[in-house]
Amino acid sequence: EKDEPGEEVQVTYRELLELTCRLGNTLKRQGVKQGDRVTIYMPPCPLAVASMLACARIGAVHAVVFAGFSAESLADRIQD
Numbered sequence: 001e002k003d004e005p006g007e008e009v010q011v012t013y014r015e016l017l018e019l020t021c022r023l024g025n026t027l028k029r030q031g032v033k034q035g036d037r038v039t040i041y042m043p044p045c046p047l048a049v050a051s052m053l054a055c056a057r058i059g060a061v062h063a064v065v066f067a068g069f070s071a072e073s074l075a076d077r078i079q080d
Contacts, residue, residue, distance in 0.1 A: 011046045019047070023054035034059030039078045043067045 011019075032038060038060045040051045048064070055062035065077050 009046055016046070016050060016053070019050040020053040020057060023050055024057045027054060027060065028058060032058065032060050036060045038062045039065060041065045041067065041074065 027038070032055075038055050040048060040055070040062055042048045042051070044066060048066075052062055052064060063077065063080075065074060069077065
């Protein structure tokens, strides 16, 4: 569900799997490999879920930071 009432996005398991695989391949092409650390900074949405699953699929450790943090807070969370 989105922030606005009545607005929702439905994603099938197949769509989520396809998106997850595409994102995983994109991460690998960017040089992300098993054991690397990835910070996901985006609002809660199906793409954020697929990003987390893509990191898990390739074995990258991931941390999720939802939008709304200041630059300093974001830097602290990435450092942690």
